[in-house]
Amino acid sequence: xxxxxxxxxxxxxxxxxxxxxxxxxxxxxxxxxxxxxxxxxxxxxxxxxxxxxxxxxxxxxxxxxxxxxxxxxxxxxxxxxxxxxxxxxxxxxxxxxxxxxxxxxxxxxxxxxxxxxxxxxxxxxxxxxxxxxxxxxxxxxxxxxxxxxxxxxxxxxxxxxxxxxxxxxxxxxxxxxxxxxxxxxxxxxxxxxxxxxxxxxxxxxxxxxxxxxxxxxxxxxxxxxx
Amino acid sequence: xxxxxxxxxxxxxxxxxxxxxxxxxxxxxxxxxxxxxxxxxxxxxxxxxxxxxxxxxxxxxxxxxxxxxxxxxxxxxxxxxxxxxxxxxxxxxxxxxxxxxxxxxxxxxxxxxxxxxxxxxxxxxxxxxxxxxxxxxxxxxxxxxxxxxxxxxxxxxxxxxxxxxxxxxxxxxxxxxxxxxxxxxxxxxxxxxxxxxxxxxxxxxxxxxxxxxxxxxxxxxxxx
Numbered sequence: 001x002x003x004x005x006x007x008x009x010x011x012x013x014x015x016x017x018x019x020x021x022x023x024x025x026x027x028x029x030x031x032x033x034x035x036x037x038x039x040x041x042x043x044x045x046x047x048x049x050x051x052x053x054x055x056x057x058x059x060x061x062x063x064x065x066x067x068x069x070x071x072x073x074x075x076x077x078x079x080x081x082x083x084x085x086x087x088x089x090x091x092x093x094x095x096x097x098x099x100x101x102x103x104x105x106x107x108x109x110x111x112x113x114x115x116x117x118x119x120x121x122x123x124x125x126x127x128x129x130x131x132x133x134x135x136x137x138x139x140x141x142x143x144x145x146x147x148x149x150x151x152x153x154x155x156x157x158x159x160x161x162x163x164x165x166x167x168x169x170x171x172x173x174x175x176x177x178x179x180x181x182x183x184x185x186x187x188x189x190x191x192x193x194x195x196x197x198x199x200x201x202x203x204x205x206x207x208x209x210x211x212x213x214x215x216x217x218x219x220x221x222x223x224x225x226x
Numbered sequence: 227x228x229x230x231x232x233x234x235x236x237x238x239x240x241x242x243x244x245x246x247x248x249x250x251x252x253x254x255x256x257x258x259x260x261x262x263x264x265x266x267x268x269x270x271x272x273x274x275x276x277x278x279x280x281x282x283x284x285x286x287x288x289x290x291x292x293x294x295x296x297x298x299x300x301x302x303x304x305x306x307x308x309x310x311x312x313x314x315x316x317x318x319x320x321x322x323x324x325x326x327x328x329x330x331x332x333x334x335x336x337x338x339x340x341x342x343x344x345x346x347x348x349x350x351x352x353x354x355x356x357x358x359x360x361x362x363x364x365x366x367x368x369x370x371x372x373x374x375x376x377x378x379x380x381x382x383x384x385x386x387x388x389x390x391x392x393x394x395x396x397x398x399x400x401x402x403x404x405x406x407x408x409x410x411x412x413x414x415x416x417x418x419x420x421x422x423x424x425x426x427x428x429x430x431x432x433x434x435x436x437x438x439x440x441x442x443x444x445x446x447x448x449x450x
Contacts, residue, residue: 072428075383075424075427075428075431076423076424076427076428077386077387077388077390077391077423077424077427078387078390078391079387079390079391079393079394079401079404079420079423080390080404080419080420080421080423080424080427081420081424083404083407083408083416083417083419083420084417084420084421084424086413086416086417086420087229087230087413087417156296159293159296159297160296162297162299163296163297163298163299163300164299166299166301166302167299167301167391167394169301169394170394170404170405170408171408177299177301177302180301180302180305181301181305181394183305183309184305184308184309184395187309189309192302192305192306192309193306195302196299196302196303196305196306199299199302200297200298200299200302203296203297203298204297207293207297
């Protein structure tokens with residue numbers, strides 16, 4: 001008879017090197033799924049938020065409903081949001097993405113709108129005086145000036161999305177949340193802690209990455225901040 | 227549409243409202259958790275924020291705390307607490323996790339509100355001979371009230387949401403109706419539970435908005 005190995009896995013310790021080396025593949029897959037879910041939902045939310053914010057900026061009447069509905073969606077707890085979408089999407093990754101899109105929408109629309117509204121009227125008139133049409137005014141003047149506010153919203157939305165993906169474990173598509181969920185049911189401490197720490201690391205890395213992108217995209221704000 | 231009709235008939239079945247797994251009991255747990263934790267986190271966060279804001283120290287801490295709170299998944303903290311020695315003490319993992327997530331918005335908003343008070347007003351108060359404590363209580367606090375109330379509102383809604391997630395980790399509250407529905411593969415029950423949670427969250431948001439409107443004129447305002 002072979003004696004059970006006496007390593008940190010057998011002793012069920014929180015921090016366990018053997019867990020990292022033996023479950024590398026599972027961890028890798030979970031991280032990839034986590035990143036995919038986050039990236040797809042934030043990208044989709046950005047695509048949806050842009051026209052909504054521009055419309056709310058153009059037509060005063062649209063601003064109230066757009067902000068009202070997105071704030072309403074933001075108030076609904078994540079678990080309830082995923083559950084409400086269950087009849088539409090079933091137990092799928094699309095369900096988690098749809099829920100996250102609805103969440104990110106609020107943050108993105110608000111920040112985009114705030115950025116667009118902060119563009120000085122003089123700047124807009126100057127551009128019009130130079131012969132800019134409405135489309136070129138939006139793309140070449142208003143959007144670049146709204147970029148810092150929009151990026152701030154994007155960073156908050158991304159960090160929140162990374163953390164909310166874990167709730168997707170309820171439908172089996174939660175990236176690292178799946179590992180936390182199964183680790184909870186089996187009292188597997190190393191798995192729970194490793195997945196949780198990885199989750200926070202992803203959020204911090206994503207935030208720093210977006211901060212870097214923001215610096216690259218808005219070189220004109222760099223001198224002022226220092 | 228049939229799912230919605232089924233969810234409605236689930237909600238209108240009186241058997242689903244009574245008993246230990248019934249809606250009333252779960253709703254009671256949810257509200258109890260929310261209220262207790264809101265009181266606890268206000269006790270921790272608000273005095274700290276008032277003192278820090280009055281002294282003008284610890285600004286970086288107060289602001290970064292909110293960002294850190296967003297990056298740490300509620301669910302992960304709950305499970306880590308549950309598997310730690312604290313997990314043996316019934317509701318405590320849930321309560322600690324809830325308080326941890328309610329403190330950042332309270333602290334940050336109260337601190338920002340305190341720092342947003344016009345420095346000239348504070349100087350005028352000092353010139354009139356007010357002591358530090360008097361300035362804090364009679365000048366800074368009333369002026370910071372809108373931001374403080376906004377923080378309390380955000381924290382309350384956050385608590386309702388976090389108490390729902392607690393059900394994933396075996397805690398009580400309305401989330402249990404949702405998780406039980408998933409375990410039974412009963413979509414109507416899942417949707418019915420989700421509707422109840424969403425309604426509660428919106429109700430809490432609405433109540434606090436009403437309170438802010440009722441507050442004295444000076445406390446109104448549209449804090450972020």
